[in-house]
Amino acid sequence: MSESVELLQTLIRNACINDGTESANEEDNADDVASILSGCGADIEIFDAAPGRRSVISRLPGTNPDAPTLMLIGHTDVVPAHSSRWKHDPFGGELIDGFVWGRGSMDMLGHVATMAIAFRDYARSGNHHGGDIVFAAVADEEALSTKGTGWLLDHQPDAMAADWIVTESGGSSVGPIDAPLISSLSAEKGAWRMLLTIRRDPVHSSMAYGSVLSTQVAADVISRINQYVHPIIITDTWKQIVADWWGGNEDNPIMNPDLIDTLLPHIPILAAKNAFALSRMSTVVTGIQTDDSWNTVPAEIRIEVDVRTLIGQTLDDVYDHLRLAMGELADGVEITAIAGSDGSASPTGTPLWDLMTDAARIQVPGAELRPIMASGITDARFYRHRGATAYGFGLYSDRLPVEEIPRMLHGDDERVDVQSIQMMGDLWSAMFGMFGERTSR
Numbered sequence: 233m234s235e236s237v238e239l240l241q242t243l244i245r246n247a248c249i250n251d252g253t254e255s256a257n258e259e260d261n262a263d264d265v266a267s268i269l270s271g272c273g274a275d276i277e278i279f280d281a282a283p284g285r286r287s288v289i290s291r292l293p294g295t296n297p298d299a300p301t302l303m304l305i306g307h308t309d310v311v312p313a314h315s316s317r318w319k320h321d322p323f324g325g326e327l328i329d330g331f332v333w334g335r336g337s338m339d340m341l342g343h344v345a346t347m348a349i350a351f352r353d354y355a356r357s358g359n360h361h362g363g364d365i366v367f368a369a370v371a372d373e374e375a376l377s378t379k380g381t382g383w384l385l386d387h388q389p390d391a392m393a394a395d396w397i398v399t400e401s402g403g404s405s406v407g408p409i410d411a412p413l414i415s416s417l418s419a420e421k422g423a424w425r426m427l428l429t430i431r432r433d434p435v436h437s438s439m440a441y442g443s444v445l446s447t448q449v450a451a452d453v454i455s456r457i458n459q460y461v462h463p464i465i466i467t468d469t470w471k472q473i474v475a476d477w478w479g480g481n482e483d484n485p486i487m488n489p490d491l492i493d494t495l496l497p498h499i500p501i502l503a504a505k506n507a508f509a510l511s512r513m514s515t516v517v518t519g520i521q522t523d524d525s526w527n528t529v530p531a532e533i534r535i536e537v538d539v540r541t542l543i544g545q546t547l548d549d550v551y552d553h554l555r556l557a558m559g560e561l562a563d564g565v566e567i568t569a570i571a572g573s574d575g576s577a578s579p580t581g582t583p584l585w586d587l588m589t590d591a592a593r594i595q596v597p598g599a600e601l602r603p604i605m606a607s608g609i610t611d612a613r614f615y616r617h618r619g620a621t622a623y624g625f626g627l628y629s630d631r632l633p634v635e636e637i638p639r640m641l642h643g644d645d646e647r648v649d650v651q652s653i654q655m656m657g658d659l660w661s662a663m664f665g666m667f668g669e670r671t672s673r
C-alpha cells in the first residue's frame with residue numbers, strides 16, 4: 233500500500249470533526265503531517281490559532297527571489313458524519329475494493345495526504361530551483377476558516393505569503409477520452425453568516441391572549457426569508473465560464489434571466505441546483521436559538537441565516553435583501569453579520585493555469601482545463617481577495633464517477649479510489665518539478 237494511502241487512512245481515523253464549536257482537534261492531523269515532513273529539508277512552522285486549532289506551514293526556499301511563490305493548501309478538518317446512514321464506518325478509513333472510505337477522503341484529506349508526501353519527496357530530492365514552494369495543512373476551513381487560513385493570514389502573513397495557490401475542488405474529467413476536459417475551480421460565491429435577533433416582551437404561554445408572541449414573529453420572518461425571490465443576475469464571471477465550456481452565450485437560455493427558471497425543471501437536478509445558485513443571491517435559515525423554558529414565549533429569538541452572494545454583491549446588498557425579504561417586519565429585527573466574505577474569481581489562462589494544464593497532461597494526454605464556479609467556499613477566496621491567483625484542482629481516475637462526487641461531499645459514503653490518490657500525488661510532483669524549471673533564472 234502506498235504511503236499516501238496510509239497517511240490518508242490515519243488522517244480519516246483522527247476524526248478532526250469541525251461542527252463550528254471550540255476545536256476539531258486539528259492538532260492530531262497537523263502533528264501527523266508535521267512528522268511526515270520532518271527532516272525533508274523544508275522549513276516547518278506550527279501555529280495554534282486556538283487550543284487544538286493547529287496548522288502546519290512548510291516552505292521550501294527557492295533560488296529566485298523575483299519568482300512567484302507556489303502554495304498548496306489542504307484543510308485538515310472534516311464535517312460531521314451520520315454513521316447510521318453510511319455503508320462503512322465514516323471514521324474507519326477502511327480500504328475496500330480499491331476505495332478508501334471515510335469522512336474527508338474527498339474533502340479534502342486525500343489532497344492533504346498526497347500533497348504532504350509529494351512535497352516531502354520533492355524537498356528531499358534537494359535540487360529545487362526557482363520560486364519558493366509552500367505546503368500548508370490548515371485548520372478550521374469547514375467553519376469559515378476564522379481559526380485557519382483567515383487567522384493565519386492575519387497573524388502570520390509572512391509564513392502564508394504566496395502568489396499562486398492551489399487548493400480543493402475541480403479535477404473531474406468529462407468529454408472525449410482522447411481530449412478530456414478537466415475542471416478547475418476558479419470562482420466562488422460569497423458567504424455571509426447572518427444573525428436576525430427578535431426581541432419582544434416574554435409571555436407566559438398559559439396567558440398568551442392579547443400578546444405579541446416572539447415565536448410567531450420569528451415564524452413569519454423565517455417564512456419570508458426562505459421564500460424571498462431574489463433578482464436573477466447573470467454575472468460576467470459566469471458568462472465567461474459558460475463561454476469557456478460551450479462557446480458563445482447569446483442564444484443559451486441559461487444565460488437569459490427571463491428564461492432560466494423555466495428551464496430548470498427540464499435539466500438534471502444537479503445542473504438545475506447549480507444554475508439556480510449561480511444566478512442569484514440565496515438567503516436560507518439554518519438555525520433558531522432561544523434561551524427560555526418550554527412554558528415561556530421567549531424574550532429573544534435568534535435566527536441564523538446562511539447568505540450566499542454573487543460576485544460583485546457586497547455585505548450592504550445582504551442587509552438590503554434581508555430587509556426587503558422581511559418587509560415591514562424588518563423594523564423589529566436586529567440584523568448582525570457574524571462572519572463572511574464576498575465572492576471571488578481568478579481569471580483563466582494565467583501561468584498557474586498553464587502549469588496545472590501541463591502537469592495534468594503528463595497523466596491525461598490531450599487534456600484541457602475548464603473553469604467552474606462554486607456556490608460554496610474554499611480557502612482560495614482569501615488569496616483572490618489579496619490579488620493572488622488561486623484555483624481548486626486535483627485529478628481523479630475514471631473509477632470515481634463525476635456524478636457521485638457532489639453527493640459524497642458533506643454527504644454519505646464519502647470515499648476515494650486508490651488510483652485517484654496515486655494520480656493526485658503524481659500531479660503535485662509534476663507541478664513542483666515544472667514550477668522549478670519555469671521559475672528558475
Ligand SMILES: [Zn+2]
Pocket residue numbers: 307339340373400
Ligand atoms: Zn473542503
